[in-house]
Amino acid sequence: MKYFCVILILMAAIVVTGNAQIAVIVNNSNPIAKITPGSLKDIYLLSTLKWSDGMNIAVLDNREKSIQKKFYDFIGARDIMSVKKQWLRFQLSGEGKAPETVDSDNEMLSKVASTPGAIGYLRLSEVKGNDVKVIAQIE
Amino acid sequence: MKKIITALTAVVIFLVTTGYAQEAQPLEVFGYFQAKFAYSPKNSFERAQNSFNIQQMNILLRKELGHDFSAFVNVELTNSFSSERNWGALNLEEAWVKYQIIPELSIKGGLLIPTFNNLNAIKSKTPLLPYIVRPVVYESSMSVLIGTDYVPERAYIQLYGTKTLGDVDLNYAAYTGNSETSYITTGVAGSTVTGNDTTTFKMIGGRVGISTRGIKAGISGTYDRKNVQVPVIPAPYFVSPGNVPRVRIGGDLSFKVDAFSFEGEFILVRHTLNDFSKAALAGIVQMTTDPRTGKSPFHYGLDKKFGYVNLMYDINDQWYVYAGYDYLSDEFNTIFNDGLMKYSVGGGFRPIDQVVLKAQYIDVKGKNEDFIKLNYESYNVAVSILF
Numbered sequence: 001m002k003y004f005c006v007i008l009i010l011m012a013a014i015v016v017t018g019n020a021q022i023a024v025i026v027n028n029s030n031p032i033a034k035i036t037p038g039s040l041k042d043i044y045l046l047s048t049l050k051w052s053d054g055m056n057i058a059v060l061d062n063r064e065k066s067i068q069k070k071f072y073d074f075i076g077a078r079d080i081m082s083v084k085k086q087w088l089r090f091q092l093s094g095e096g097k098a099p100e101t102v103d104s105d106n107e108m109l110s111k112v113a114s115t116p117g118a119i120g121y122l123r124l125s126e127v128k129g130n131d132v133k134v135i136a137q138i139e
Numbered sequence: 140m141k142k143i144i145t146a147l148t149a150v151v152i153f154l155v156t157t158g159y160a161q162e163a164q165p166l167e168v169f170g171y172f173q174a175k176f177a178y179s180p181k182n183s184f185e186r187a188q189n190s191f192n193i194q195q196m197n198i199l200l201r202k203e204l205g206h207d208f209s210a211f212v213n214v215e216l217t218n219s220f221s222s223e224r225n226w227g228a229l230n231l232e233e234a235w236v237k238y239q240i241i242p243e244l245s246i247k248g249g250l251l252i253p254t255f256n257n258l259n260a261i262k263s264k265t266p267l268l269p270y271i272v273r274p275v276v277y278e279s280s281m282s283v284l285i286g287t288d289y290v291p292e293r294a295y296i297q298l299y300g301t302k303t304l305g306d307v308d309l310n311y312a313a314y315t316g317n318s319e320t321s322y323i324t325t326g327v328a329g330s331t332v333t334g335n336d337t338t339t340f341k342m343i344g345g346r347v348g349i350s351t352r353g354i355k356a357g358i359s360g361t362y363d364r365k366n367v368q369v370p371v372i373p374a375p376y377f378v379s380p381g382n383v384p385r386v387r388i389g390g391d392l393s394f395k396v397d398a399f400s401f402e403g404e405f406i407l408v409r410h411t412l413n414d415f416s417k418a419a420l421a422g423i424v425q426m427t428t429d430p431r432t433g434k435s436p437f438h439y440g441l442d443k444k445f446g447y448v449n450l451m452y453d454i455n456d457q458w459y460v461y462a463g464y465d466y467l468s469d470e471f472n473t474i475f476n477d478g479l480m481k482y483s484v485g486g487g488f489r490p491i492d493q494v495v496l497k498a499q500y501i502d503v504k505g506k507n508e509d510f511i512k513l514n515y516e517s518y519n520v521a522v523s524i525l526f
Contacts, residue, residue: 092264094211
């Protein structure tokens, strides 16, 4: 019975994490209000390196697998491995920096809040404060 | 005149002050190395042997300079480099400054690895490559045997970029650089200023490609001259074709279907010999043909061919396996004129993003067995580290 309960709790946790709404956030000083999946793809595949006002984009990635998968599915990237290979090629060829990967939603929130050109994604429920704004939501 | 000077001074002051006003970007220092253990059973050239080796280590420096300028330096140390023990080599692989003219077009100036097919620009970036021993024309440990004629090794100016047209990315690059290495002055030749091109003709080249929905394809080409001033056929014949015009044509294709990734390339190297050299070579081949075998140790031309295919399967995010095949032929090389083949199988494991453990078996065979039976096998394991 105990095992059954543990399994149920684990399954519930997986379902809850899998269904978590995701928010794409930028620093509040960024004039952008909304973003399309296509533009997000260009930013995360490093085809677009600057915001429309000329500021460099600091791309942040979330280490948590379930959120990561949902985000890359939303922007239409083929798979996370291909995205990471593209980042590595970009970095080792001297074209620019590969995105920084952060370990938690809290870290994502504080990095975006403290970096003017930053963009990142995290659980919508974890978005707090006035230093960041949500520019896209993923159901 | 006074107005112009005032305006220019204002522009200079503006550029300098805005440059300093920008937040200073830190110097990025990073790099990678690949440590390898290889076992080779007895082969055509050597006894059985095994060895540990730091195959290569690259130290990379990058800095955003502001105003769309950035600089990049890549220093490579190969084969457990030690100047004291005379091991390996230390090479300045890249040192360039880049300026983004518009988002779709950038220019690089300085020493750079030119874009040619898919693999040339990343041939030494070991954390990106699934294999340990690269396709033969890209493998530095085989360059003594195979030569370096197949791909352009370095250029000095490159214009390049990507234009997005709907779902398709159009990639383009055009570059120029010095003639091939044998034209460059060295200390061995007693030159006081080394590393200088002794010719007035330069290499030019480029690539045009597309990438869409996981498919990448492109064609590449270069034009330069091959240094054949020394006799290509020894005494008593002496044929010296001179500075022979050379064209390299390449094609590359890569795509991913589910967990399978395919990559392949071909390269053709064509030389235009003058009529005298052609006739002389044909005459010598005729004179030296063995009537019993119908074969001569010499051949008519200098042309070369190369191709490779590699099929990889990602078992999951961490494990992968692959199999590859390379083919090469060189009309003028006695060992490779009928072809050289390399079969390769291997796999890898990525415990974390910065570490790749690799294993590979290779079998290299020469088709021409009249002069030497080339057969080389090796079992390799390696770890590639990004830092």
